[in-house]
Amino acid sequence: MNPKEKGIHIFLKALPKNIFSGFVVSLIALPLGLGLAMASDAPPISGIITAIVGGVIVSIFGGSNVTITGPGNGLVGVIIMAIATLQLEGAYAAIAVSGGLLLLLGFLRLGKVADFFPSSAIQGMLAAIGLIILGKQFHIMLGHKIVRDSNLEYLLEIPHTIFQSFNHQDIGLHYAAIAGVISLGIMIVYPKLRNKYLQLVPAPMWIVILSISFSYYCELILGTPNVIHPDYMISGIPNVEQIIADVKLPDFSHINGFLFWDSVISLTLIASVESLLSIKAVDKLDPLKRRSNVNRDIKALGLATIISGFLGGLNVVTVIARSSVNVNNGGTNRSSNFFHAFFLIIFIALFSTQLTRIPLPALMAILVFTGYKLASPIKAKQILLIGKEQIIIFMTTLIITLTVGLISGILIGALVTLLMHMIIKRNFIFFFRYVFVPNVLMFKEEDGEEDKEDSYFISVKHFCTFLNYYKLKNKLADIPETADVILDFSMCEFVDHTAMESLNNYQDMFTKKGGNFEINGLDMHNSDTPHPFALRRVIPVAKMLRDVNFTKRQNQLKEIAPRYLLNYYSRKRKEVEFLEHFTYFNTKTVNHIYNQLSNIETGIHLFDVEYSEGEFIAKEVIRSTMLLIKPQSHIPDFTLDKEGFIEKAYALAGFKDINIEAYEDFSKRFYLKGENITDIQNFFSDELVQFFESNPYYHIESNGKGILIFKKERLASIKELKALLDYGKRLKVCIEETVHTYS
């Protein structure tokens, strides 16, 4: 079977699963599509059109694998404003143009506009969108339709509406409110129920089924028309012929106006942000661990949006909730997105009249719930945990977005973030000086060891914040997730929350796909909160004496310590005399050791050490991870190193290489040096030589009392550290056995 046939075979085999998953997704997409469209003040059917166009176009042209596309939560707020200012036909034109813009961004590979905004500002914006949805729909949910000018007024009137709902004059309105409250109850309780038959149908579909059955119950059993007030029923679901006949052509007459372009840019921005966040999140869910082609997906979404705009639909975006339902139900490729559209067409064709039996409050309860999810106080609490400055950014963005608008909100959010960074860093010029300068170096470490896996080293200078994070991200994107990566921040003075959060995502991704991603050099940086994503900066020495919050590496060290029967001390230790008799440190000054893992009884002592070479202006500060083992008996002074690593031992230049007879290969590959040649030659027994020959290279040095082992003049990653520990332990055992025989 050639690869192509094989591909088709796999595709066919996975097809039934994808059809099923597409069906389940369509069950949610139907009520959500209707609800989102109505929340946007657009005709309910436009939401379904959006989902159908999105499902067909993006499944054919897209670049992601298990995402579902359709109308999105985030866009509700923008579409309301677009329709209010441009009328429905004008809004369709704005949607079509924003699709064109998105397509262009995809071709220019600029789809990643979301990368340029600070994470807390995006969170604030999404929360504001949540509040806009919730504020508007809450009133309809309780049977109290109102029209106000600003988003804030809707929110402020919520208490009044709650009070009002108990005093409805019309009994039909009471029923409407009850339908709304029950539906909200279903949305809240459903995720907590763990019944596998109940879970087969998603909560929004339960609401649809229950409301339609209730309507039939009234009609057939009670013999009355639906008790819910007729104004609170979905109206105007056309059948297929009507949809085709009624297609409203976009009206481009506003194209020269400022308001038109304001809408277009808001639509494009939110569509790309929402899609990208979703694609990134869904990639993490993908059971086959594939990497989505983001630019291709953006292009497909742009194309779909253009078509949708012309057919009377809304912006097509990638949506996280429906995508995760897709993954959970066994969706494995884009065909599930296609089938979700296909089933939607069937629903509309066969059951469009049934949909008018759904009460509006029930549908709006679904939206109130999603709006609440976006803006829940838990989000704000989580952000507060990351840092006080983040909550200021979050709240500013949220308030500006609610009162002024989306674009102003996100821009002011970015500005406030920059300001916060300047205040925290107490330096205003710093960020401007380096913002346009390259600051990332990435290279593949070449150890000369053939069997070693790819290992990449990345070093970041100056600062790493939302302003220049894309530079680091571009480098990271070039690394296969199966590789080993060490990201070093020791030359970087300031790392912000946006970068930390995204890097954490990378770490997860690498772990999932079998790679290893470690962040080093943040131990000197401090943060105000213990949150792993908190902003970090280099702080003056005096403050270091305080308890600092642990970095991820430190936490891992603490975690692995008991497993190796070691104790962990993070604090600096200034008493480092025990290192001074090692020739390696002859020409160096040891400042302190820190991050110690030790066990006195077994004689194992692992630590990070900071030392300096040279003095005054020529001074270089180096940090490295080393292991000290103390075998039970006397050992001669010696230095053993890889042939060629002379500069490490240049202080020993006076001594010549000692040969161990009968081991020519060993003598050729290693430099062995020391004063007492006979002692050393006796010490290097057959077992020991064989041990060195068959294990990876380390720099090894004995001062008679202990043996110092390390590999590189930099901090070791956790993985390297474990290897070092293991090597040291085995070496110790080997030495103890041989010393025994030789004495």
Place this chain on the structure above:
Amino acid sequence: MITTHYNTIGIGIAFSPNLKANIYEAARLALCFNARLVLIHVGNRTTQKEVTLKEIIAPFKELHLEYKVVYELGDPVEVILNAIKVKKIDLLVLGALQREKLVKYYVGSIARKITRSASCSVLLLIKPSVERVPCKNIVVNGLSSPKTEATIATSFYVSHKLEARKITIVEEISQQKVQVKVEDDKTLRKATIVKERLRLREESRVKKIVTQIPEDYKKNIRVKTQSIFGRRGYSIGHYAQLMRADLLVMNGSNHTSFWDRFFTHDLEYILRELPTDVLVV
């Protein structure tokens, strides 16, 4: 094989706090290379200045250092560029601040201006020291450029004379050469393969250059090659800083050929923020 010899070493001096350290460095270099030392000062000749210089250089006089002091008035950049030609200077030593700041005498953009247009090699010192700090680790560019061969040869010549122990030749490969944009797993695999091929090609090119270096110069020196995919001119500086290189050797910027215009630009990253002592060949 072009081999450089530094027979005359020049140093631009200002009576700054770093004067002694700068002269010590230059004088030590002159002794290492067996060269004459020309001290160029843009300013008046005064007895006090003469006495100070004499005092500083005295210990080297005992070691038979041949030296000469030139006093001249005028625009510092022009005076020094002119002196290079007149005195046939092969290597000019200048003290420089690590980061370019507002105009300061010598210690600022003057050093950079000279570097950009000097016809000889220029050594920019950011941390001159009175005591000798051994130069152990040298990083040199291995760009694919007609000049690289001479630059690598020079760096071997320098490291031989200074008894350096390690030379790392860095081939910077610009991202555009890869031509494959990483978008998904497939393009990533493709890009990784293309990169590996480019890396091997660059490495064999550099190895070929190294084989032409006289054996004598290669004795006791460990040669390593490292290819880096990234912004040319920037990456090597960052790498040199990360690896704590004692000297970074870069191609110079004569305005002679089409290629050089690119390298001028590359050098600007280094000049903007000197990662370590820099020798521009």
